[in-house]
Amino acid sequence: MPHLEVRDVVARYGSHEVLSGVSLDVDRGEVVALVGPSGSGKSTVLRVLVGLLQPVSGSVRVGGQAVDYRSAGQVRAIRNRMAIVFQQYNLFQNMDVMRNVTLAPIRIKRRDRREVETLAVALLERVGLGQKLHAFPDELSGGQQQRVAIARALALRPEILLLDEVTSALDPELVNEVLDVIRDLAREGMTMILVSHEMAFVREVADRVVMMDKGQVIESGPPAEILDAPRTERAREFFGKILRH
C-alpha cells in the first residue's frame, strides 16, 4: 500500500477547474517529481495536499487513512505529517533565522525547547548556514533564504516533504546550493514530492516522474522512461521544448 494515495482529485479556483481528476501514489522513501508546462496544476496538487485549497471531489489517503479536508481537525493532523517549501521561500520577515525554524515546533507542536534548538542548529549547519542563526531574512540571499526554508520544514519532522519549484525564483548561480541540500535528503530516504523545471536534476534524484498537463496526469514512470521515451505526443512536445534550451 502506498504511503500517500491521491485519487481523482478535482479542484477549482472560482469557476476555473485547475485539477480535473488527478491520481498519484507515493511510497515511503520515494522521491516523486511533478513536471509539466506552467499552469498544468503541479503546484496546485501540493496546495491541495497541505490544505491550502479544498478539493471539490476525490480522495487523499495518508498511511491508509482517508483525509477529510473539510474538517479543520483533519487538516491540522495532515499538516503535522507534511511540510511544504515554497517557491518564494515565505520566511517570516519579522523573525530571525532561528526563530523561523523553531517557532512552530516549540509553540505549536509543543516540543521541548532545548531539543528543538539543538535540532535547528544542526539543520542550519547542515544546509550551510551555521553562521547565520540570528540573521533576518532580508539580510540573506535568495539561496540562503531557501535553505533556511528547507531547514524550517525539516524541523517539523515531516513524513513527507513537498517542494514547490524551490529553485525557480533563484539566480542561476544560487540554484546548486539548494539542489545539493535536496540531493542529500533524497539520499537519506526522505519521502518527497517535488515540482521542478530542472530536468537534469529530476533525472538524477527522482525515483518516479509524473508528467501533468491541463490539470491531469498524462504519464508516469521512472525518469529514464518518461524523459527519454515519452509515450504521448503532448509529453514529447513538452520535453522537446525544455531540452532544446
Next chain:
Amino acid sequence: MERILEQLPRFLSQRNLVLLAEAAGMTLAMTAAGCLIGFLLAFVIVYLRQTPGRWALPVRLACIAYVEIFRRIPFLVIIYLVLFTIPLVLRDASLFVIAVVSICIYATAYISEIIRGGIESVPRQQVEAAATMNLGRPQTTLWVVLPQAMPVIVPPAVAFGVSFIKDTALVSQIGMFELTFRGKELNNQGYSAVLVFGTIAFVYFLMSWPLNLWGQYLEKRLAAPRSQRRRRTLRQP
C-alpha cells in the same frame, strides 16, 4: 491694537497661564485616552471583520456598518449623540468620560481603516506559510501579520491622533473645560479675541507641530528594513 497691548500683562498673569497649561493638558489627555482605546478597539473591529466563514457574516456586516457610519458623521454630531445617550446608560457620567467616548468612537472607525490597510499590505504568502505550519488565526495574526503590518500602521495612526488634537476643540461646545473652552471663557471675561484665540492657536501649534515632526521621523525610521532598524537599536546603550 492698543487694547491688546494694554491687556497683555494682565492676560499673561500666572493664574491664566496655569489655567491654559492645565487646559492644554486636558486636551492632550482626552485625545490620548480616546485614541489609544480607539486604537485597541480598532484591532478588534478589523479582526472580527476578517473572520472567515458564512456564520460570521452578521459580525462582518456589523463591523463594516460601524466603520462606514461613524466615518461619515461629523465629530460634533457624535459628541451630541454621546452626550444625550450616555445618561441613559450611565448615571452621572462626567464630561471627560463623554469627551473620551466620543473621541474613541470616531478614532475606532477611522483607525480601523488604517489597520485594515496595514494588514492587507502583508503578503498573503506569509499567512499561507503560517497556515501550513498549523499556526491558528490568533497566532498568525499576533506573531506573523501584526509585527509586519505595524510599520505600515503606526505612522498614519500617529498622524491621525496628532491631527485629532485639533479636532477635539469641538468638545468645548458641550462645556468640557479643555483648551478652546478656556479660551472662550477668557474672551467672555473681556480679553481681546485676537489675543485669546491667537494664544490658544499658538498653544495648539506647540502641541501639534512637534508631534507631527516626530511622526514624520517615525515614518522614515519604520520604512527602513527590519535588520537595519534592529542594528540601530542595538547601537544605542
Next chain:
Amino acid sequence: MNYTFQFGVVWRDLGALMDGALVTFQLGLLAFWGGALIGLAGAALKTFGPRPVRALVDTYVVFLTNTPALIQIYFLYFGLAEFRIRWSGEFCLLLGLTLNAGAYLTMIMRAGFLSVRRAEMEAGEVLGMTRLQQISYIIAPHIARTIYPALANFFIVILVMGTSIGAVIGVDELTGTAITLATVNYRWLEYFTVVAGLYIVLTLIASVGLALFGRWAFRVKARVF
C-alpha cells in the same frame, strides 16, 4: 434606559433639515474649490517660486495645518470684529474653511507635483512635444490621476468635519439647524439620529459620484468604501 423616542416632531422639521443639508453641501463645495485654487497656487509657488515665496508658503501650510480650524474661524469671527470688520457667520465659516483647506490641498498637490518623474518629461521631449503640449498631455493628467483619490477623500472630510463647525458660530447648516431646532423642543437624540442619517446619505452620494467621475475622467479606481 427608558427613553421613548418620539420622531414625530423631527419628521415635521425634515424640510428644514434638508435645507440645512443643502447649505452643508454648498459650503463644502465652495470651500473645496476655493481651497483647490489656493492649493494649486501654493503648490506651484512652492515648486517653482523664489526662496522667500517658498518659505512663505511653508509658513502658511505649517500654521494652518497645526491649529484647529475652529480656532481659525473664531479668529475671523470674533477677532476681526475688534478691528471693526464684521462679517456674517456664513462668510467667516466659508473663508476659514477655504483658507484651511487651501493649506491641506497645497500639501496634497505638492505631492502630486513631486510625483512627476523626469523620465516622463524627457519622453515628451523625445516625442517632439512643445512645453505646453507636455504639460497638457502628460504632466497634468498624470498629476490629476495621482492626487485624485486624496482630493476625493479630502472633499468628504470638508463636507463632514469642516462644515459642521458652522454650528458653533450659529450657521444654519445641517448640524446647526439640528441644534437650533433641538433647543426648542429638546428632542436631541431624535434630531441627531436623523441628522446622522442625512450625513451618511449625503456623503454616500458624494463618494459614489466622486468614484464614478474619477473612473470616467482619469480611470482611477477610487473606492467608495
